[in-house]
Amino acid sequence: MTWMVTGGAGYIGAHVVRALGEAGLDPIVLDDLSSGHHEFVPEGVPFVRGSILDGELLERTFGEHEVEGVIHVAGFKYAGVSVQRPLHTYAQNVTGTAVLLAAMSDAGVTRIVFSSSAAVYGTPDTDLVTEATPKSPESPYGESKLIGEWLLADQGRANGLAHTSLRYFNVVGSGSPEVYDTSPHNLFPLVFDALLDGRTPRINGDDYPTPDGTCVRDYIHVADLAVSHVAAARRLAAGEPIEPVYNLGSGDGVSVGEIMRTVAAVTGIGFAPEIAPRRPGDPARIVASGELAARDLDWAMRHSLTEMVQSAWQARRDA
Structure with a gap:
């Protein structure tokens, strides 16, 4: 069985793809190359060029590659630019995630690890953010990531989608x-x-x-981040208890x-x-704080x- 990495030709996604391979899991990459690079995809890893906004392509790819779950890294990730381009940000991060979830549901793919962001917290009134810290995003980017988390939670309640969201900032x-x-x-x-x-x-x-x-x-190393994405995927695949969100801090x-x-x-x-x-x-x-992720997802600096x-x-x- 295979795990699809959306945005797997990008900087973070390509590291996740490598970590999946090192863990003995079979990755497949879907990326529209708007910011990714085909040469970042390791040799031998199946690559599908396309957008998460293309539901037919997603559903076809799920079937052709017997996809077990998705690590959803694709998205528009620039907080500052999102202030000037809010509609583009919402199209990529909200509509794109909704289309992805619909295609997963139609194809019977029931597991997803979502690349969220510490931007959902805005400027927190605390020295150390935990998963329970109130969410108050200050950019369309942060708002779009929070909505993405809501979409996963709603699908979980509606049809049993197994999911978790990983919040982090500077990789x-x-x-x-x-x-x-x-x-x-x-x-x-x-x-x-x-x-x-x-x-x-x-x-x-x-x-x-x-x-x-x-x-x-929080400045965190991309290889450390990738390890925890794979740990989350394994936990979902095994049906083990998992929190809906984790901070990687x-x-x-x-x-x-x-x-x-x-x-x-x-x-x-x-x-x-x-x-x-x-x-x-x-x-x-x-x-x-990364305490919960350290407990469950092999998170460490x-x-x-x-x-x-x-x-x-x-x-x-x-x-």
Whole structure:
């Protein structure tokens, strides 16, 4: 039996595909390549080019490959840009998820792991976010992810869909030299591209209510994230008890300023970052507890910040 990874040619999805293979599970990738890369898909893994908005393609693929479950990573993932493109964000993340769930129901596919986001919390009034922290998203992206969770829960009540949603924020690093973050909006590729082009990296806002004035986030290694996606899929396949949502968090977090200092140390390129205005939709601080995921999904922070930067820098430099 096979697990479909939607968005499996993207940065996160490609790592999930590799983790599935390493765990002895058979992945298949569905990706429209709007932001993914066919070369990120390992040799021998079936690849279907198409959109989660294409219900007929989804249902046909489920049948042809005897799909057992879905790890749903595909989506529009840029919080700041979603403020300017709300309808596009909802089409990709809400309508797309609804079409996917309908096709799963028609094909009798009853298990799904959903790639959600810590953006569902907005700016929480707590130093440490748990799964019970009130949800108050501050961008269309965060709203769309919360609605996605609701859709899964509703399908669970309606037809017994087995599901879980994994909430996380900044995913960095590289677990495979040939796979790296190519997003034009994420911090690491923006910083690396600037350094490789001889430009000075910049920070979006240094006047947040944080120790150094820059945003504080959970920065988690993509390979650690992939392990927990596979653990969730296995738990669903085995019919074991599982929570509807899990935070994949560091428990402490680091600031953008700390990231910049670590990048300078790892690359050997000294720089003082330029300060740009804040981005719309960016909360000052989100740091989450990963205790539940550690209990159930083999979640652990296995990489230091330096190791995250080193692996990401090597993969990007050698690309």
